[in-house]
Amino acid sequence: MIDLYFWPTPNGWKISIMLEETGLPYTLKPVDIGAGDQFKPDFLAISPNARMPAIVDHDTPDGPTPVFESGAILLHLAVKSGELMPTTARGRKECLEWLFWQVGNLGPMAGQLSHFVNYAKQVEDTDHGYAHRRYAGEYNRCLGVLERRLADRPFILGDAYSIADIICFPWVLIAKPLGQSLEEFPKVADWRARIKDRPAVRRGVDVGKDFRRQGPHTEAAKKVLFGQTAKSLPA
Structure with a gap:
């Protein structure tokens, strides 16, 4: 278990x-x-x-x-x-490359973009234009990397769906709420649709849906979530 x-x-x-x-x-x-x-x-x-x-x-x-x-x-x-992971040495190598690409590129860029799209104005009334544009541009660039990778294959590692697809999918699933159309990335859009149609994926995205926040964060939640430093960790 x-x-x-x-x-x-x-x-x-x-x-x-x-x-x-x-x-x-x-x-x-x-x-x-x-x-x-x-x-x-x-x-x-x-x-x-x-x-x-x-x-x-x-x-x-x-x-x-x-x-x-x-x-x-x-x-x-x-x-x-x-x-959901290749067994050959080359396949495993490529799987690890794309896994690390997501945790070092797509995930952080999308996560920071989400902050400036959804939360920054809740915390302070400041123009965050450059920061927003920076992360929007990096997110767009990452989608371009995926588009090139998917040009001649249905999934990131080729014909087989894998953890490389699973780790990348959620941050592409929410492209529209992040302000990014997939019209300029047709291969990414097709890949997203293929994965979204999988029954296990639909179940996975529905896990914990009853806990999803409705409406803006409370003032108490903002104090917990935003402006964290090393001092946020308990002694």
């Missing part, structure tokens, strides 16, 4: 989709980031970065094993299940 520490965001969907695709049994453990649950000692023992997703795998030879960071979790689950 796997405990999934989760809040319904694109980062969380990566892992819920993977669990639904593989059929590995899991228990959902909601972590309310607006309430500061991510800073509780029990959660920090699992995820020292105070971020989700994170898991605890109770079925390993070493006993309960915590794993944090989405790329590491997807690798762990792919190895555990024997699914």
